[in-house]
Amino acid sequence: MRYPSVTINLEKLEKNTATIVNLCKKHNISVSGVTKVFCGIPEITNAMVKGGISFIADSRIENLKKSMCFNLPKILLRLPMLSQADDAVTYSDISLNSEYVTIAALSDAARRMNQTHKIILMIDVGDLREGILPKDCLNLVEKILKLKGVELFGLGTNLNCFGGVIPSFENLSILTDLKNKIKEKFNFEITMLSGGNSGSLHLLESNKIPKEINNLRLGESILRGMESSYGRYLDDTFDDVFIFNAEIIELKEKPSVPAGEIGPDAFGNKPVFTDRGTIKRAIAACGRQDVNISGLRPLDNLIEILGASSDHMILDVTKSKTDYKVGDVVKFSLDYGALLSAFTSEYVLKYYT
Structure with missing residues (x-):
């Protein structure tokens, strides 16, 4: 194995998917499996398909193209660009929308292709990312229903994102009312x-989700076994489907505080150091160009990440009970942001276990 790398346990991922799909089924909710964090890699998508997802969902058409081999409906999660109208109709069956001009462009594209493209109209219930305000819904629906080539398939909303607004019975009931x-x-x-x-x-676990809600778009819960409102791990799921691996390229005892006047670091920030005396420092061959360092957690909990430049990560291994050597590999768990960056980086290799 070469490094840096991410290892993916496809069996655990399939089991996570099946567990969450079954939880949703108890509430008559279908699952759209979100593939964007791993860039739509088919081998990983396949584990989710085997686990029982009903739709494949991604923000990028480039990733949906990779999933054309799967016989499931495809959902384009990011609002289509006008320049993407033809591709949106070609590579997705359903797209999330909030702008009439874009829906009209999708209508034109679908008619030229002799197809019907399904629309989920996004409603902003408070998070302030995409979506129309509820008061504007009926007027826009009236216009959409007059278009040929598109079908108003659903209403949707996005929460826990830009504004961090937590889903509730009250804000999801806005969809039901509309x-x-x-x-x-x-x-x-x-x-x-x-x-x-x-x-x-x-809301499923507390039986507080409106009964009319019949779909969720799930990524992090399947990939990491975690619900994202309160950061709680879900029962009967694995949190170690993905592991980040980095190789040690230097191991030396050095002072914990640099010598000389401190100015900006490589990213324009002025670092602050705590004097711990002489420490045992390891440099791992990865950095911010590879992964979001702040989203890594060493599996050896006696290691501390001190920081990173674009291609070097500095670790304090002083307290570790493992006698690390140059060439050894340090393993890390990844949060959602770290997963996203690691899969986006071409320098991080991907291996399946």
């Missing part, structure tokens, strides 16, 4: 109510 108003005014039945991401799972 569905009922659409039925009443237009005699049109909305098929899907997509009630957010992994942050909504706490």
Whole structure:
């Protein structure tokens, strides 16, 4: 094995998927498996498919292209760019939308291709990322229903993201209310109510999710076994599907405080150091160009990450009971941001176990 690398346990990932799919099934909720954090790599997507997801969802068309081999509906999660209208119709069956001009462009593209493209209209219930305000929903729905080539398939919302707003019975009930108003005014039945991401799972466990919510878009909970509202690990899931591995390239005893006047570091920040005397420092061959260092946690909990430049990570191994040597590999767990960056970096190799 070469380094730095991420190892992926596909069996554990499949089991995580099955556990969460079964939890959602108890509430009549389908699961859209979100593949963006691992850039849509088919081998990893396959484990989620085997675990029982109903849809493959990704923010990038480039990743959805990699999933065309799977016979499941594809959802484009990021609002389509106008310049992407043709590709959105070609590579996704469903897309999240909030702008009429974009929906009209999708309509034109779908008609040219003799297809029907499904739309999930995004509603902003408080997080202030994408979505129309609830008060504007009925007017936009009226315009969408007049378009050919597109089908208003669902309503959705996004939480736990830009604004960090936690999903609740109250804010998700806004979708339910709008569905009922659409039925009443237009005699049109909305098929899907997509009630957010992994942050909504706490509502399932407490039986506080509105019963009309019938879809969740799940990534972190499947990949890391964690719901994202309160950072709690889910029962019967694995938190070690992904492990980051870095090789030690230098191991020396050095002072804990640099000598000389301290100025900005390589990233323009002025570092602050605590004087611990002489410490045993290891340098691992990875850095910020490879992974979000702040999202790594050494599996050896007696190691401390001191910092990193673009391609060197400095570790304090003084207290560790392991007698590390040059060439040894240090293993780390990854949070969601670290996973995202490690899979995006071409310098981090990926291995399956």
